[in-house]
Amino acid sequence: MTDYDYDLFVIGIGSGGTRAARVAAAHGARVAAAEEYRVGGTCVIRGCVPKKLLVYGAHFAEDLMDARRFGWDVPADCKFDWKTLTGNVFEEVDRISKAYNTTLDSHKVEVINERAELTGPNSIRLASGREVTSKYILIATGARPHIPTCPGHEFGITSNEAFHLESVPKRILIAGAGYIANEFAGIFHEFGAKVTLINRSDQILRGYDEQIRDRLLQISMMKGIDFRFNAKFEGIEKQADGSLKVSMSNHAPIEVDCVMFATGRVPNTENLGLDAAGVELTEKGAIRVDEDNRSSVPSIFAVGDVTDRIQLTPVAIREGQAFADTIFGNKPTRVDYHCVPAAVFSHPQMAGVGLTESQAKQKYGSVKVYVSDFRPMKNVLAGRNERALYKMICDGETNKILGIHMIGPEAAEILQAAAVAVKAGLTKDAFDQTVALHPTMAEELVLMK
Known part of the structure; x- marks a missing residue:
């Protein structure tokens, strides 16, 4: 390896890199x-971390309202x-970004705050003009939001810019129906x-269990979020008062103060010199x-979102670990993409984790579905008419758990532990034999019939 400047050169310092x-x-x-x-990548700088903090902030809108039913004197204004x-x-x-830098520094990784491009299989040119060589090169440049090419698309923003808005828009149109669109829909709605x-x-959150996503759609509509399906962007026109007039197929135009694109993500592979290499x-x-x-x-x-695998931060981290252990640690490791849990905040x-009901039926034919449709205790006292829904899908012959899917308060926190059981190949009997932890929402997992 001494023939090269480095043993490894990483392009992109996000979670995986x-x-x-x-x-x-x-x-x-x-x-x-x-x-x-900036060191930290999408997750830390403009993705899951800041977005989850906005989600926490948004939840206080309902929590403060509910607090009155629990005896707290919360002012109306x-x-x-x-x-x-x-x-x-x-x-x-x-x-967190500084913590990433500290971690790299403590491991004696040379951090270069410049753009890097490949010039060959083992060579890199930095923005400063400096050229270096490395025996191995790892691309971990992630992905970016996709922007439609409709007329006036320059008037829209993406999730990247959403954190930097001067104020909460009075009216916002969000294009898309995946997890980013639905998460920001909930955030901005709770902020007024x-x-x-x-x-x-005509669907939201394709790939998730149909019954669970239908429940989210019902609850979101009940809260006051509007949905327009089979609507394709035709154009955005900026009005004299600064508002935006959005035209779309199959629906009347709508005037809003902000348009946000959440229509998927594109791998960051342009202008990296990949062709040259x-x-x-x-x-x-x-x-x-x-x-x-x-x-x-x-x-x-x-590794990570720049590839065509699962676009999740923990997956990128595992891929980065597996790469380093395999190439430099004499410990051949591959990531298992089976039963990767996912959440929509x-x-x-x-x-959810594992197969959805429709996926299980297609693969196994005979399946058993266990459901718990209940109103969380907190919602009951708060007078909130919002119901949680838990589903367990099992093999019809062996009762092995094929998937668990849920919607409700703290669903992601609850599913993390349940995902271990699905990954381990446990059966419904193992849940039935476990004593319920009462009174909790999670106990519904061991009480489903």
């Missing part, structure tokens, strides 16, 4: 990592200040915005990799 760089360095490799923006919340969120983002969500198809891409522009994260070029690897939360 950070883990790979740190672990490789711990195994004794000489590591450098380049980041053109209780006010919310967007700047206070976002200012504190940015402070936390800064803290009139939210309209439009989607090109001979790296193959998929039809969607992602880096094509094998089970060991290796691209079509033996010395170049990729909507209002209320959705979470």
